[in-house]
Amino acid sequence: MISYLLVFQFxxxxxxxxxxxxxxxGSDMGSLPGRIYAVSIISLLLGITILQRRxxxxxxxxxxxxxxxxGALSALVLYKTxxxxxxxxxxxxxxxxxxxxxxxxxFSAIIATKKTQHNPVKMTLALIIIxxxxxxxxxxxxxxxxxxxxxxxxxxxxxxxxxxxxxQTAQPQxxxxxxxxxxxxxxxxxxxxxxxVNTRWGFYLFTSLLSAALVQFLYPLIIHxxxxxxxxxxxxYFYLALLLNFAYAVIFNDYILSFWHSIFSxxxxxxxxxxxxxxxxxxFHIECFIISAPAIIWALIIGYAFYGNLEQNQWRAIxxxxxxxxxxxxxxxxxxxxx
Amino acid sequence: xxxxxxxxxxxxxxxxxxxxSSLAIILACLFYVLFPAKFTIESPRxxxxxxxxxxxxxxLKIKSSIPFWKHRWSISLKKLDAANNQTEIPLKILxxxxxxSTQQLSLSASxxxxxxxxxxxxxxQEKLQIADSAITIWPAYKNDLSIIQxxxxxxxxxxxxxxxxIQFKKIIEEINxxxxxxxxxxxxxxxxxxxxxxxxxxxxxxxxxAPVIAAPGNHEYQGWSSFLSYFGQPYHVNNIGPLNIISINxxxxxxxxxxxxxxWLKSSFSQIKAQQMQGTTILQSHHxxxxxxxxxxxxxxxxxxxxxxxxxxxxxxxLSGHWHADSVWNNLNQEQFSSPDFKGTPYAVTTSAGAIxxxxxxxTNELFHGYRLIRIKQSKLLNYTYDFDGDGKRDAxxxxxxxxxxxxxxxxxxxxxxxxxxxxxxAARIDFSIAGQPGKLQASQxxxxxxxxxxSRTVYxxxxxxxxxxxxxxxxxxxxxxxxxxxx
Numbered sequence: 001m002i003s004y005l006l007v008f009q010f011x012x013x014x015x016x017x018x019x020x021x022x023x024x025x026g027s028d029m030g031s032l033p034g035r036i037y038a039v040s041i042i043s044l045l046l047g048i049t050i051l052q053r054r055x056x057x058x059x060x061x062x063x064x065x066x067x068x069x070x071g072a073l074s075a076l077v078l079y080k081t082x083x084x085x086x087x088x089x090x091x092x093x094x095x096x097x098x099x100x101x102x103x104x105x106x107f108s109a110i111i112a113t114k115k116t117q118h119n120p121v122k123m124t125l126a127l128i129i130i131x132x133x134x135x136x137x138x139x140x141x142x143x144x145x146x147x148x149x150x151x152x153x154x155x156x157x158x159x160x161x162x163x164x165x166x167x168q169t170a171q172p173q174x175x176x177x178x179x180x181x182x183x184x185x186x187x188x189x190x191x192x193x194x195x196x197v198n199t200r201w202g203f204y205l206f207t208s209l210l211s212a213a214l215v216q217f218l219y220p221l222i223i224h225x226x227x228x229x230x231x232x233x234x235x236x237y238f239y240l241a242l243l244l245n246f247a248y249a250v251i252f253n254d255y256i257l258s259f260w261h262s263i264f265s266x267x268x269x270x271x272x273x274x275x276x277x278x279x280x281x282x283x284f285h286i287e288c289f290i291i292s293a294p295a296i297i298w299a300l301i302i303g304y305a306f307y308g309n310l311e312q313n314q315w316r317a318i319x320x321x322x323x324x325x326x327x328x329x330x331x332x333x334x335x336x337x338x339x
Numbered sequence: 340x341x342x343x344x345x346x347x348x349x350x351x352x353x354x355x356x357x358x359x360s361s362l363a364i365i366l367a368c369l370f371y372v373l374f375p376a377k378f379t380i381e382s383p384r385x386x387x388x389x390x391x392x393x394x395x396x397x398x399l400k401i402k403s404s405i406p407f408w409k410h411r412w413s414i415s416l417k418k419l420d421a422a423n424n425q426t427e428i429p430l431k432i433l434x435x436x437x438x439x440s441t442q443q444l445s446l447s448a449s450x451x452x453x454x455x456x457x458x459x460x461x462x463x464q465e466k467l468q469i470a471d472s473a474i475t476i477w478p479a480y481k482n483d484l485s486i487i488q489x490x491x492x493x494x495x496x497x498x499x500x501x502x503x504x505i506q507f508k509k510i511i512e513e514i515n516x517x518x519x520x521x522x523x524x525x526x527x528x529x530x531x532x533x534x535x536x537x538x539x540x541x542x543x544x545x546x547x548x549a550p551v552i553a554a555p556g557n558h559e560y561q562g563w564s565s566f567l568s569y570f571g572q573p574y575h576v577n578n579i580g581p582l583n584i585i586s587i588n589x590x591x592x593x594x595x596x597x598x599x600x601x602x603w604l605k606s607s608f609s610q611i612k613a614q615q616m617q618g619t620t621i622l623q624s625h626h627x628x629x630x631x632x633x634x635x636x637x638x639x640x641x642x643x644x645x646x647x648x649x650x651x652x653x654x655x656x657x658l659s660g661h662w663h664a665d666s667v668w669n670n671l672n673q674e675q676f677s678s679p680d681f682k683g684t685p686y687a688v689t690t691s692a693g694a695i696x697x698x699x700x701x702x703t704n705e706l707f708h709g710y711r712l713i714r715i716k717q718s719k720l721l722n723y724t725y726d727f728d729g730d731g732k733r734d735a736x737x738x739x740x741x742x743x744x745x746x747x748x749x750x751x752x753x754x755x756x757x758x759x760x761x762x763x764x765x766a767a768r769i770d771f772s773i774a775g776q777p778g779k780l781q782a783s784q785x786x787x788x789x790x791x792x793x794x795s796r797t798v799y800x801x802x803x804x805x806x807x808x809x810x811x812x813x814x815x816x817x818x819x820x821x822x823x824x825x826x827x
Contacts, residue, residue, distance in 0.1 A: 026563045028532070076368055084377050084404040086564035090533065139406065139440045146372060153364045194597045196588075197573060253598045 002158055004119075004126035005151045006112035011185075011296055012130045012209060013144045013151075014105040018098065019189060019300040020141065024196050025087035033095035040099030041297060044106055061159065064111055068155045071104025075149035082142040105148060108155055115160055120217050127213035131206045138202030176330060177276050179323040180239050184269040185296045186319065187246045190256045204262040211266030212273065219274040234334075235275055236327050242268035243320050243327075250316040377404040380461055381441070383473040385545065386524075386553035386570035390475045390579040393453075397430065397446040397474060401461065406440045413462040414446060416474060418455050420798065421791050427460060428452065452476045455789075456548070471541075475550045480580025484715040487514055487549075490525040490556065490625065490660020493693025495543075497535035506693050506741075507543055510710070513744045515548050516756060517712070518768035518802070521579070522549045525660045526556025526590060526625025527694060529566070537565040548768070552577050554586035556625035556661060574600055576607050581618035581718055583611050589626035589638055596624075596638045596645070604645075608652045619655045619718045627659040629668035629686045646670050654684050655720040656713060663691040664701035665709070667724070667736035674702055675735045679724040687711060687723055689738050702736040703727075711738040712762070726761045729808075752815040758805050767805035771815055772796045783814040 018041075021027070027034045078097040081088075088094055129147075136143035188208040195201040226233055245264050249255045381400040383389040389397060403410065415427035430446040437443070459473040489510070493503030514522060524544070529536050544551050555573045559566040566573070573588035585607055589596055611620060626638050628645045638645075649657060650670060666688040667675040675681065689711040690696065696706050705727050714721040727737040743759040751773050758764070767785075776797050780787060785803025792798075805811055 026560055028561065076371065080372050083372050084379070086567050088564045090562070090564075146368070150365055150368055153368065154361055157360055194599045196597065196599075197567060198599065200599075257598055257602065 001122045001126060002151070002154050003112040003115040004122050005129060006108050006155050008109075008126055008130050009148050009151045010105045010109035012127075013133055013148045014102060015185075015296050015300060016134075016189065016192075016205070017142060017144045017148075018102065020192055020201075021087040021098070023300075024141075024192060025089065027089040027095070031090060033090060033092050036092070036095040036099050040095075040102050043099075044102055045297065047103070047106065059111065065156055067104050067107050067111070068152045071101050071108060072149050072152035072156070074098075074101040074104065075145050075152065079142065079146045079149060082145060083140055087142065101145070101148065104152065108152060112155070115158070120220060124213045124217040127209055127216070131209035131213060134202045134205035134209065136202070137205070138199050141199050141202070143202075176236075176239060176323065176326040177272055179326060180242055180272045181269075181276070181296065183246050183319060183323055184242060184265065184272055185300060186316075187242070187249060187265040188262065188269060189300060190249055191262065194253075194256050204259070207259060207262040208266030208269065211263045212270035215267045215270030216274045219271060235271075236330055238268060238271045239323065239327055242272070243323055247317050247320060251314050373405050375466075376408050376410070376463070377466070378402060378410060378461070378463060378468065380459065380468050380470045380473070381571055382575075383459065384470040384571055385472045385541070385551060387572070387575050387577065388473055388475055388550045388552070390477060390521075390550050390577070391452075392479065392580075393451050393476055394447075396433065397448075397459075399444040399446055399459070399461070401442045401444070403440050403442065407437070410442070410463040412444070414444070415460045415462075416448065416452070416457040417460060418453065418457050419472065420455050420789060420800070422793055428457075454478045456550070471545050472551065477580075480582075481520065482581060482715070482718045484521065484582060484619075485517070485519045486521045486523060486621070486713040486715070487517065487519045487710050488523040488525055488623070488658050488689055488713060489692040489710040490689050491527040491663050491691035491694040492524075492529070492540070494530045495536045495539040497533070497539065499539055503693060504539065504543075506708075507540075510692060510741055511543060511546055512746060513741065514710070515546075516744050516746060516767055516769060516805070517764050518766055519549050519712070521582075521584070522547050522551045523584065523586075523621075523623055523658065524551065524553040525623045525658055525689065526554050527558040527660060527691075528553060528556065529562060530558050530694065532558070532560075532562025532565065534562065534565045537562060537569050541569050550579075552584050552586060552623075554623050554625060555588050555590050557590040559590055574603065576611070578611075578614070582715070583618060583620040585620065585622045587622070587624045589624045596641050601641055601644060604648060608648055612652065619715050619720070620652060621656055621658065621713070622649065622654050623658045625659060626661050627666075627668070627686060627688050628657060629672050629674075629688075642672075649684050655715065656723055657684060657686045658711065658713075659686070659688045660691065662688050662700035663694055663697040664688070664699075664706060665690045665736045665738050666700060666702040676702060677735055679722065679733050679735050685720075685723065687736070692741065703734065705737060705740075707740040708742075709738040709740045729761045753812070755810055755812050756805060757810040759808060761807050763807045764805040766802050767811075768800060768802050769813065771799045771801065773799070773815075779818060780815045781818045783816070784811055785813065787815075 018037075022037065027037055029035070029038065074097045078094060078101065081091075081094065133144045133147035136147070188205060191204040192201040195204075223233070241264075245261070245268060249261055249265075255261050379402050381402050383397075383399070391397065399414070401410075412432060414430045414432070416430060417427050418425060429449050431449055432444050433447055434445045435442060454476050456472050457474040457476065459470040461468045461470070493506045495501070495503050495507065498504075529540050544553075553570050555566055555570075559573075573590075575586055577584040577586075585604070587596065587600060587604060608620075611618070624638075628638065628642055628649075630638075630642065648654075667679060668686040668688075669675060669681055670683045670686070675685075679685065688700075690701075690707065690709045692710055693708055696708065698706050709725075711723060712725070713723045722733055724733045724735065725737045725739045726733050727740070728734070739760060739762065745757045745759075746769060747755045747757065749755060752771065754769055754771070756767065756769060774796050776792050780790075780799060782799075782801045782803070785801050787799050788802050789800040790797060799815060801813055801815075803811060803813060
């Protein structure tokens with residue numbers, strides 16, 4: 001259970017907290033703290049790229065614990081200042097701690113992927129706990145960082161050996177899933193941009209992740225039953241629903257504030273997660289989820305920096321194009337295979 | 340390599356340890372983060388004050404760092420224009436509602452409150468939070484009001500001696516002479532966003548005699564955490580009897596108004612409508628709803644919604660800044676050049692009160708730093724522009740240029756007020772601060788309406804008529820029955 005929490009905390013707690021901190025409360029990117037944020041994010045992305053090159057290392061237990069402890073202490077000290085105050089864009093201490101936390105959070109997630117066995121119940125419970133972090137954030141905006149702290153501390157209790165070994169993300173059969181994950185993360189965070197300092201978005205994020213947890217739990221059961229009845233439900237239908245849900249939200253902005261939007265966005269996110277885990281060849285590939293972090297980071301940060309300067313916010317629909325293209329390609333290849 | 344049974348055995352030992360260790364870790368982290376218990380005053384505060392009548396309840400909103408924590412509140416008011424040794428006025432908690440980390444209290448004073456400005460002191464045992472100038476008590480709500488609006492202020496410094504600081508202190512002196520009922524700050528209040536600059540700005544506006552309502556602009560995002568710390572919620576409604584001031588936050592990004600804020604605005608208007616039949620509503624938004632070509636962002640996307648809301652709710656005037664020039668528009672997005680009086684709500688963009696000026700955005704040939712004086716009569720907008728050219732008719736869009744009102748102190752008891760404006764101020768005010776306690780004095784012009792001894796000096800407030808393009812000499816002296824001159 002702890003390993004699942006470690007896996008999910010990077011994307012659903014750290015990446016989202018970073019996005020909220022930078023885009024709701026801001027950062028002076030021209031200052032030293034701002035440059036530390038930029039360096040941390042670039043280091044993360046570079047780290048992911050380097051690690052993907054068939055790089056494999058077995059970590060001694062003390063190294064794993066050092067990473068966890070470093071991250072946990074950073075999060076604790078950081079949260080002490082953020083609990084009852086605001087994200088301070090000019091704070092050098094805050095940006096440094098956030099950078100250290102990011103690296104620790106990422107490596108802890110990668111290491112944890114090697115320790116997880118496919119267990120839908122534990123995965124669901126972990127996602128529910130992650131969702132609760134955002135419920136707490138509706139009262140204290142940065143509460144998710146406290147949850148990261150606790151999860152990293154709990155990771156210290158695990159004695160199993162660790163290794164860092166990532167699979168290549170350039171797997172053609174997963175590219176559509178990555179793009180959909182990109183869109184799904186943008187979709188569930190639309191409400192954050194809208195509400196800004198009104199932390200009602202915490203409740204929306206809680207609803208989305210709860211919905212994702214439920215769907216990813218029920219999905220294998222539903223698929224199994226459908227297959228038993230020889231009903232084939234192609235994943236591309238669900239991906240199209242995800243794209244339509246996002247498109248509807250960017251065109252009719254009112255929909256962003258509807259709880260149905262957060263429920264559907266979460267459900268479709270859960271669907272993408274299920275497919276990422278279960279492919280290829282039904283092997284458990286949770287590390288693929290972590291490797292898609294670059295997409296998530298770009299989705300959250302670059303996408304919103306772009307949006308912030310758009311005259312017509314409907315232009316965000318342009319992000320759908322790569323996914324639409326991939327769906328079309330997949331359908332075509334299926335059709336050709338069928339012939 | 341361990342056997343499966345060995346691994347299982349070792350893993351089997353973990354479950355007993357994990358819950359206890361986990362609990363210990365979580366409790367330790369929680370303790371470290373949460374204690375000592377803190378709280379903060381969300382409203383009222385400087386920038387979102389409550390303006391009340393004596394006997395009205397004070398509604399206080401507090402946020403706690405620990406949910407459901409039982410604070411032991413001791414709440415009082417301290418009058419600002421009063422003796423330093425004056426005791427605080429304790430407030431009694433009549434009702435308290437709490438939801439998770441937020442508490443809402445209704446308070447009343449144990450003794451009748453005198454008209455004036457008060458700071459709110461909230462104590463929880465040893466911890467104290469002060470909301471400066473949070474409450475203003477009026478003897479009665481007014482249907483005739485004068486309001487000053489400023490935007491795009493000069494740049495402040497930590498030292499307080501830079502040109503921007505000096506300029507702003509002069510602006511405050513002018514505002515205090517004019518003696519409006521209310522002062523509105525419509526965004527771009529602090530350029531640079533450093534905490535020391537916010538501290539400086541906060542300390543300056545505390546000296547404004549009238550209640551102050553602040554809305555953020557895009558430059559507040561340079562120091563957003565400081566803005567939130569000092570001024571709290573960026574969009575809000577202030578109900579002052581028949582007057583409602585709605586401040587929105589258009590500075591998110593630039594020219595942005597999000598869906599949630601639009602919804603909030605609609606529900607605010609509905610609440611105002613439900614509460615009263617007749618009154619005046621003023622909307623302030625740093626970015627103008629009206630636009631010239633190349634306007635950006637979601638404010639542009641919501642122009643029709645906003646204009647409809649303004650029309651449906653008979654908003655008296657919409658005030659903005661951001662353009663660093665004066666400009667007035669009607670609700671058909673037509674710039675006004677000939678007269679400020681036209682059918683419908685005027686959308687007035689006010690020139691900067693210190694930031695760099697921009698001719699290209701101006702509706703007039705005159706370009707100056709200034710502020711807008713809005714007069715309300717019988718709950719209706721009377722005027723909001725200034726007669727710059729002195730032809731006896733108010734201009735289509737000009738605000739009041741700064742620096743045309745001066746106070747020249749000839750002695751501690753004698754001041755000359757020079758008014759170079761084409762504007763009469765019927766209830767102008769100046770304060771004399773005299774060492775010691777000279778006792779009862781008389782003003783040569785106007786009347787002394789208030790005096791108090793602050794421990795070392797006695798402050799006398801004189802209200803007088805200040806005609807247009809004139810100067811008024813005000814001397815303080817003993818009442819005519821006591822002919823001896825005042826000696827210091």
